Amino acid sequence: MAILQGECPKCGKRVLHVNVEHIVGMVDGTSKARCLSYSCIHCNTIMGVQIDPRAKPRLRSSKPPAAS
Numbered sequence: 044m045a046i047l048q049g050e051c052p053k054c055g056k057r058v059l060h061v062n063v064e065h066i067v068g069m070v071d072g073t074s075k076a077r078c079l080s081y082s083c084i085h086c087n088t089i090m091g092v093q094i095d096p097r098a099k100p101r102l103r104s105s106k107p108p109a110a111s
């Protein structure tokens with residue numbers, strides 16, 4: 044039988060829920076992108092980080108939409 048649920052690599056508990064946090068991706072000391080982190084609810088080990096797919100680039104969002 045296949046194991047459908049993953050297990051936390053640190054505490055070994057099944058990962059049925061994750062803590063999702065908004066974090067900031069840094070490049071050369073400056074914030075470049077909004078990211079999401081996923082961490083175990085039992086031991087807070089981070090299992091994954093990705094760039095927030097809903098976030099827009101900062102430079103583009105600060106510009107007015109229709110300049111001319």
Ligand SMILES: [Zn+2]
Nearest residue numbers: 051054083086
């Ligand atoms: Zn864990």
